[in-house]
Amino acid sequence: MERIGKYKIIRELGAGGFGAVYLAQDPRLGEKVAIKVFEIRDDNAVRMATSATSDASTVLN
Numbered sequence: 001m002e003r004i005g006k007y008k009i010i011r012e013l014g015a016g017g018f019g020a021v022y023l024a025q026d027p028r029l030g031e032k033v034a035i036k037v038f039e040i041r042d043d044n045a046v047r048m049a050t051s052a053t054s055d056a057s058t059v060l061n
Contacts, residue, residue, distance in 0.1 A: 001022075004022065004024065004035055004037065006026070006027055006028070007024035007025065007026060007027075007033065007035060008024060008025045008027065009022050009023075009024050010022070010023045010024055010025060010032070011023050013034065017040075018038055018039070018040055019036060019037045019038040019039040019040070020036070020037050020039065021034055021035070021036045021037075022034070022035045022036075022037065
C-alpha cells in the first residue's frame with residue numbers, strides 16, 4: 001500500500017486483530033500522521049460494530 005487517500009504511507013507501525021496503524025505523510029501540512037485502518041476479521045465483532053439502533057439517526061447539538 002502506497003497511499004491512503006491523500007496520505008503517503010511511510011511504513012506500518014503495527015498490526016493486530018482489529019487492523020493496522022501506519023505512519024504517513026500529510027502532503028498539505030508536511031507533517032507525519034498516524035492512520036489506523038480497521039480490518040475486523042471476527043464476524044461477530046463486525047456485526048456488533050456496524051449494527052445501528054433506531055436512535056442512531058439522532059443528532060446531538
